[in-house]
Amino acid sequence: MSDEELDEIRQRKLAAIRNQALDEQAQEQASAEAQAQKEAILRQILTPEARSRLTNIRMVRPQLAEQVEMQLIQLAGAGRLRARVTDQQLKALLQQLQGKERERKISFR
Numbered sequence: 001m002s003d004e005e006l007d008e009i010r011q012r013k014l015a016a017i018r019n020q021a022l023d024e025q026a027q028e029q030a031s032a033e034a035q036a037q038k039e040a041i042l043r044q045i046l047t048p049e050a051r052s053r054l055t056n057i058r059m060v061r062p063q064l065a066e067q068v069e070m071q072l073i074q075l076a077g078a079g080r081l082r083a084r085v086t087d088q089q090l091k092a093l094l095q096q097l098q099g100k101e102r103e104r105k106i107s108f109r
Helices: 003-045 048-060 062-077 087-103
Strands: none
Touching: 003 048, 003 062, 048 062, 048 087, 062 087
């Protein structure tokens, strides 16, 4: 291989790496924007106490918190939430979800 061929290969690899970095940066930015939009919606539909409870749940059980957030956002999008969700309403929703999880437990005898 000549030096020109090696330089050309290096340039192509460098361009591929740059494109990959730009794609990753664009994905991160889109993800951050989506997260900010989700948080803005939750700020509108939850009372401060309910938001605080959801934040605490997110620290312990992130998947459950994500599930609750998506359910609340879907309800708000469908227009089924008439007022802000209070802490008591959030507790009731969490109990419903946890009740479903408990039903799935398997016991061996």
